[in-house]
Amino acid sequence: MKVIAINGSPRKSWNTAALLRKALEGAESAGAETELVHLYDLNYQGCTSCFACKRKNSPFIGHCAIKDNLTDVLERILDCDALLLGSPIYFGNLTGEMLSFLERFLFSNIAYEKDHRTVFQGKLTSGFIYTMNVPEDLMQQYNYEFVFEHYREILQRFGGTSEIVISNDTYQFDDYSKYDASMFDEAHKAQVKAEQFPVDLKNAFDMGVRLAAKQG
Numbered sequence: 001m002k003v004i005a006i007n008g009s010p011r012k013s014w015n016t017a018a019l020l021r022k023a024l025e026g027a028e029s030a031g032a033e034t035e036l037v038h039l040y041d042l043n044y045q046g047c048t049s050c051f052a053c054k055r056k057n058s059p060f061i062g063h064c065a066i067k068d069n070l071t072d073v074l075e076r077i078l079d080c081d082a083l084l085l086g087s088p089i090y091f092g093n094l095t096g097e098m099l100s101f102l103e104r105f106l107f108s109n110i111a112y113e114k115d116h117r118t119v120f121q122g123k124l125t126s127g128f129i130y131t132m133n134v135p136e137d138l139m140q141q142y143n144y145e146f147v148f149e150h151y152r153e154i155l156q157r158f159g160g161t162s163e164i165v166i167s168n169d170t171y172q173f174d175d176y177s178k179y180d181a182s183m184f185d186e187a188h189k190a191q192v193k194a195e196q197f198p199v200d201l202k203n204a205f206d207m208g209v210r211l212a213a214k215q216g
Helices: 014-030 071-078 096-107 134-142 145-158 186-195 197-213
Strands: 003-008 034-039 082-088 124-131 158-169
Touching: 003 071, 003 145, 003 158, 014 082, 014 158, 034 082, 034 158, 071 096, 082 197, 124 145, 124 197, 134 197, 145 158, 158 197, 186 197
Parallel strands: 003 034, 003 082, 082 124, 124 158
Antiparallel strands: none
């Protein structure tokens, strides 16, 4: 049983990465072998519309034809049992690195055929962790859930369930006094970090357990 986590945040030890690591801990507790990939460590680009993955009799059906640092990661994902994704929300969407990764991973496996929507032959369960500075009420006001459900629907085309963990109102800086950020109440942020973030970590851990258990 193999679980791969993809960190779409530029930071390797902050909110998104911490939640992904906790989810992997949950998967490991259920017996999974795990791997964590930091996208910002890799040199790659998004989909170039070469359509090699859509050509008839192409050797790249189900595989991205671009050769760069992402190539081996995409191939390892095709052989894993569960995929964990994590991204902070920037301007109401995923980070650019995560979007470029998803272009490459999703497009090469999504079919243009009338009778089937994917060329993926296995069953891949998934979980997506979203972190954001905005509190829950603003998240709902801005309709961020549309983005979350959009990617859940696409990921479920890989034959497995897809879960979501959301962490709102996150603590952004190690020291707020060093930044021009007067619109934020540091005391409130610290309280959320102390009281809610441990709950978010537990939710991520439990998701990791469930995703691994579904493959056991």
